[in-house]
Amino acid sequence: xxxxxxxxxxxxxxxxxxxxxxxxxxxxxxxxxxxxxxxxxxxxxxxxxxxxxxxxxxxxxxxxxxxxxxxxxxxxxxxxxxxxxxxxxxxxxxxxxxxxxxxxxxxxxxxxxxxxxxxxxxxxxxxxxxxxxxxxxxxxxxxxxxxxxxxxxxxxxxxxxxxxxxxxxxxxxxxxxxxxxxxxxxxxxxxxxxxxxxxxxxxxxxxxxxxxxxxxxxxxxxxxxxxxxxxxxxxxxxxxxxxxxxxxxxxxxxxxxxxxxxxxxxxxxxxxxxxxxxxxxxxxxxxxxxxxxxxxxxxxxxxxxxxxxxxxxxxxxxxxxxxxxxxxxxxxxxxxxxxxxxxxxxxxxxxxxxxxxxxxxxxxxxxxxxxxxxxxxxxxxxxxxxxxxxxxxxxxxxxxxxxxxxxxxxxxxxxxx
Amino acid sequence: xxxxxxxxxxxxxxxxxxxxxxxxxxxxxxxxxxxxxxxxxxxxxxxxxxxxxxxxxxxxxxxxxxxxxxxxxxxxxxxxxxxxxxxxxxxxxxxxxxxxxxxxxxxxxxxxxxxxxxxxxxxxxxxxxxxxxxxxxxxxxxxxxxxxxxxxxxxxxxxxxxxxxxxxxxxxxxxxxxxxxxxxxxxxxxxxxxxxxxxxxxxxxxxxxxxxxxxxxxxxxxxxxxxxxxxxxxxxxxxxxxxxxxxxxxxxxx
Ligand code: SF4
Numbered sequence: 001x002x003x004x005x006x007x008x009x010x011x012x013x014x015x016x017x018x019x020x021x022x023x024x025x026x027x028x029x030x031x032x033x034x035x036x037x038x039x040x041x042x043x044x045x046x047x048x049x050x051x052x053x054x055x056x057x058x059x060x061x062x063x064x065x066x067x068x069x070x071x072x073x074x075x076x077x078x079x080x081x082x083x084x085x086x087x088x089x090x091x092x093x094x095x096x097x098x099x100x101x102x103x104x105x106x107x108x109x110x111x112x113x114x115x116x117x118x119x120x121x122x123x124x125x126x127x128x129x130x131x132x133x134x135x136x137x138x139x140x141x142x143x144x145x146x147x148x149x150x151x152x153x154x155x156x157x158x159x160x161x162x163x164x165x166x167x168x169x170x171x172x173x174x175x176x177x178x179x180x181x182x183x184x185x186x187x188x189x190x191x192x193x194x195x196x197x198x199x200x201x202x203x204x205x206x207x208x209x210x211x212x213x214x215x216x217x218x219x220x221x222x223x224x225x226x227x228x229x230x231x232x233x234x235x236x237x238x239x240x241x242x243x244x245x246x247x248x249x250x251x252x253x254x255x256x257x258x259x260x261x262x263x264x265x266x267x268x269x270x271x272x273x274x275x276x277x278x279x280x281x282x283x284x285x286x287x288x289x290x291x292x293x294x295x296x297x298x299x300x301x302x303x304x305x306x307x308x309x310x311x312x313x314x315x316x317x318x319x320x321x322x323x324x325x326x327x328x329x330x331x332x333x334x335x336x337x338x339x340x341x342x343x344x345x346x347x348x349x350x351x352x353x354x355x356x357x358x359x360x361x362x363x364x365x366x367x368x369x370x371x372x373x374x375x376x377x378x379x380x381x382x383x384x385x386x387x388x389x390x391x392x393x394x395x396x397x398x399x400x401x402x403x404x405x406x407x408x409x410x411x412x413x414x415x416x417x
Numbered sequence: 418x419x420x421x422x423x424x425x426x427x428x429x430x431x432x433x434x435x436x437x438x439x440x441x442x443x444x445x446x447x448x449x450x451x452x453x454x455x456x457x458x459x460x461x462x463x464x465x466x467x468x469x470x471x472x473x474x475x476x477x478x479x480x481x482x483x484x485x486x487x488x489x490x491x492x493x494x495x496x497x498x499x500x501x502x503x504x505x506x507x508x509x510x511x512x513x514x515x516x517x518x519x520x521x522x523x524x525x526x527x528x529x530x531x532x533x534x535x536x537x538x539x540x541x542x543x544x545x546x547x548x549x550x551x552x553x554x555x556x557x558x559x560x561x562x563x564x565x566x567x568x569x570x571x572x573x574x575x576x577x578x579x580x581x582x583x584x585x586x587x588x589x590x591x592x593x594x595x596x597x598x599x600x601x602x603x604x605x606x607x608x609x610x611x612x613x614x615x616x617x618x619x620x621x622x623x624x625x626x627x628x629x630x631x632x633x634x635x636x637x638x639x640x641x642x643x644x645x646x647x648x649x650x651x652x653x654x655x656x657x658x659x660x661x662x663x664x665x666x667x668x669x670x671x
Contacts, residue, residue, distance in 0.1 A: 002630040006637050014641040034582045034601075043547045044656070046667055048643040051652025058642060096631050097638075099559060099584060100551045102666075135583070257646050272646050351521035362524040 009093070011083040015063040015074050016109055019166070019222060020254045024055040024104035024139040026217035027161040035135030036095070039161055039217075042104055042139070056107040056141060057097050061085055061122055065111030069168070069179035070262045071227045074111045078260070084113075090126050091134065098138050105139030105161070106130070116147035124152055127159035139217075146186035150193055154214075157197055162217040162249070165190045167242070170235045174228035177264060187221075194219050195246045218249035225280065226273040227256040227265055233303035236283055240294040243287070253280040279305040286312055289343055290336050309395060313339040316376055317391035323376040328357050339398075340372030371401045418444050423464040423502075425449040427494050430502055431471035433464045434509055447502035474509070481512045486520035489535035495568045496538050504530040542569045546576050548657075549588055550666050552632075553625040559586040562664055570597050574604045632666050639667035 024042030031038040044053035062084035063074040073080060085093075094106045108126060110119050123142050130136040142160040144153055157163055165187050169175040172184045194215065201214035221242060225235055239251040255277035258268045283305060286292040290312070297311050306314045316323065316339050325334055327349060335346040348366050352358060357380035364370055375394045389397075419442040423429035433447045440462070447464075479487060490508065493501055507527035512519050522528045544565075551559035559581070570590050574597045577586065581599070587607075589596035595608045662668040 002633075006630075006634060009634055009637055010641045013638050017642045017644055031579055031582050036581070036583050038580050043543070045547050046639060046665070047653050047656040048639070049650065049653050050644050050647035051649040051656060052644075052647075053656075054639070054642060057638065093634070096627070097635060099581070100553070100631065100635070100666075101549045101561070101581075102635050255647075257644060274647065348521075348523050352523035355519075355522040356524060358524060365529060366523055 005089060005093075008083045008085055008089070009059070011081055012060045012063060012085060013058065015080075015111075016058045016060045016107075018073065018254065018257060019058065019107075019109060019143075019252075020052070021107070021141070021164065021220055021222060021250065021252045022053045022055050022058070023162075023217075023220070023250060024141070026249055027139060028216060029137050029139070029161060029213075031137050033135060035137055037098055037105070037136055037138030039105060039137065039139040045102055045104070055104045056139065057094055057103050057105070058107040059085070059090070059093075059109075061090065061108060061110035061119070061126070062113055063111045064113045066114070067112055067179070067181040069182065070260060070264055071168070071178050071224055071256065073259050087122060087126050087129065091129050094130060094138075095134055095136065098136070103138075105141070107141040109143035110145065112145060116145045117149055117152060120145045120148035120152045120156070124156050124159065127156065131159045141217075144190045144194065146182060146190065148190065153190055153193055154197060157194065157201075157214040158212055160215055162220060163194050163215050164220045164222070165194070166222040167238070168222070168224055169228055170223045170225070170230040170238045171228075174230055177228060191219065191221065191242070191246050191248075198247070218247070220248055220250040220252065222252040222254055224254050224256050225277060231303035232276070232280065232283070232305045233298050233300060235280060236287075236294055236298050239284060240287065251284060253277050253284070275307050276305070279307065279311060283311045286315075291333050292337075308399060310339075312337070313372065313395075313398065317395060320391055324378045325376065327363065327377045327379040328353050338373055338376045340369035340374075340376075372398055418446055418459055420459050420461045421445060421447045421464050422450055422452070422461055423447060424466050426466060427491060428468060428471040429464060429466040430494060430505065431474040432466050433502070434474045434506060435467075435470035436462070436464055437506065437510075445506065447506055449502070452499075478509060478512060481516055481518060483518055483520060486512075486518065486531075489520065489531050492535040492538040492572070493531050495572065496534050497568055498534065501530075501534060504534075538567050538569060538572070541565050541567045542572045544661065545569055545573050545588075548661050548665060549573075549577075550664060551586060553628050554623050555625050557585065557625070559584050560589065561587070562589050562591050564592045564663070565590065568593060570595070570606075573597075578604050636667050636669070 024039065027039040029039040042055050044055050046054040048054060060074070062082070063080070064082050064084060065074045065076055068076040090106070090108065097103045098105065108123055110123060112119050123145070127140050127142055130140065140160045141162040141164065142156050144156065144163050144165045146165060153163070167187055169178060175182060175184055197214050198218060201211065204211040205213070223235060223238065235253065242248045242251060255273040256266060257272050258266050258270045261268060283297050286297060287294060292315070296315055298305065305311055316337070325338065327335065332346055332350050335341060335349055336343055341349070345366055345368050349358065349363070352362065352366065359379055359381040360370070363373070363379060375389065421433045421436060421442070423433045430447060437445045478490070482490070490505060493505060504527050508531050511525065511527060519525065519528055520532070523532060545563055549561045549563060551561045553559050570588065573588070577588065578599050583601070585600055587596050587598045589609070589611060594610050595606060597604050598607050657665070
């Protein structure tokens with residue numbers, strides 16, 4: 001028995017791993033009635049050898065699929081081993097991993113077998129069993145199968161912390177090219193439906209505290225980048241649109257890992273676009289936490305993010321007229337925009353300068369990356385003469401220091417086989 | 418330099434602070450018992466821990482420090498780092514002299530030390546919440562062994578009792594030879610010198626028969642969820658420093 005489970009687990013976690021979302025935070029589920037588990041600040045229990053967080057048991061219910069999306073390992077035409085878990089097997093794995101403190105919960109997705117509803121029903125059943133039969137309050141993330149009926153989505157939201165529908169491709173054309181069975185509407189509809197349910201649920205919660213919670217950690221989506229020729233401009237505007245209109249909690253960008261000889265796709269052996277993926281995440285953070293507008297980060301004139309430097313530094317170099325700013329006077333939002341200063345450091349600066357004027361030494365001890373920040377700020381130190389450097393010069397100086405957190409680990413890209 | 422020797426407890430440190438004021442020591446250093454003396458000629462003063470004195474200092478600090486700052490102070494103590502007693506003394510004196518919250522004065526030396534050290538302790542707490550790996554015994558106890566850098570068991574007890582409310586568990590700090598133990602009702606501290614699972618035979622004697630297959634499944638999962646094309650060992654090790662591997666099931670060979 002254990003061998004069969006082990007084989008299924010290998011196949012179905014291998015097939016699920018290309019969905020990069022791993023978050024298990026954003027929920028406030030408490031342990032009730034002395035049950036098992038809770039879900040609040042997601043914990044990464046382990047890290048894979050590629051450095052990604054493992055916080056959930058991320059598996060497919062099955063990798064049988066009636067569709068043939070070119071970018072997907074589970075596509076109908078692909079010659080891979082197929083497997084399917086039973087409902088009880090998924091429940092047992094989740095509970096037993098959870099009790100040993102391996103995971104924060106379950107992230108369950110599936111290939112589509114027989115129909116969208118048939119598949120979705122089973123996903124919902126697993127979540128329901130965990131919640132009702134096992135008194136389980138850990139994190140559950142369910143994939144909403146495109147085309148599943150609203151009733152099932154509604155039920156899913158009552159048991160799950162997060163729901164997600166993957167857009168897969170940043171644009172409709174991209175999707176048409178690679179997933180002829182799928183329509184963009186099949187994804188946008190459920191996203192829209194879930195959004196409305198969440199809004200309605202929040203209103204109900206205000207009126208009656210006891211109203212059941214619907215997907216308290218919200219919904220997220222994923223776009224594969226580098227499979228189709230979309231630019232970062234298109235990717236980021238799509239993300240921006242979904243953040244704003246659909247109130248998504250997260251958009252994930254997944255650098256395409258070549259898995260197919262299909263000539264519509266990058267050949268096997270093409271490096272995974274990891275730097276690009278990283279730049280997209282940085283841009284995404286600037287949108288969500290640093291108060292940047294999407295058109296400040298990317299423009300039709302320059303539709304690709306700079307791969308050499310991060311998007312914040314790139315923005316600062318395009319806007320040198322704003323700098324230098326006085327660290328002892330500038331407002332918080334502006335300090336957050338300085339390259340080398342993160343949100344926490346910016347807040348510390350604003351708090352600490354109330355006690356005394358800050359000097360270079362102070363800034364250094366607050367953990368600011370001075371080799372970047374120094375070109376953009378002044379402070380209470382006389383020993384600084386500012387030269388009028390050109391953007392290109394500053395870029396060279398900073399690059400020469402080789403200080404990018406990511407560059408070193410990403411520059412050596414290893415082909416797949 | 419006046420050296421105060423205390424018993425190594427937090428209440429002892431608080432008592433020492435009280436006596437610094439009581440005896441008007443201006444240039445004082447607080448060191449634990451057994452600490453090696455640099456000079457034979459330094460005058461030492463032995464502190465006898467007093468709950469009354471400790472309580473007065475604690476309440477005195479509470480007047481000026483927020484709950485968060487008080488917690489930073491006690492967390493810093495749990496770091497067990499040599500010399501923290503003096504930094505904490507400096508912090509306390511600074512707060513008591515200024516008679517206002519000082520915890521955000523990040524460019525002050527002692528304030529920064531406390532903020533940074535509390536942060537380190539917090540990180541270790543978080544790591545333990547992540548890296549504890551329970552093993553189930555034949556009598557349904559879930560136990561884990563850890564060797565945290567700092568003394569964080571007192572800080573993680575609540576997290577585990579909130580989460581695992583319906584299973585009995587024990588987390589054992591092998592370095593400090595004590596554990597926290599939950600009996601479905603409350604968490605208690607237990608002192609023990611224990612080494613239950615050094616050999617395969619010992620493990621088989623005490624572990625539940627389902628334990629081995631589940632450990633294997635977890636290893637399988639850890640391996641197959643990795644994407645080889647994205648290998649990034651540097652990042653992997655930064656997140657999971659090698660010193661923690663000893664007790665991580667997924668990092669054991671086989
Ligand atoms: S429907 Fe989903 S599982 Fe099936 S081929 Fe497309 S992406 Fe893969």
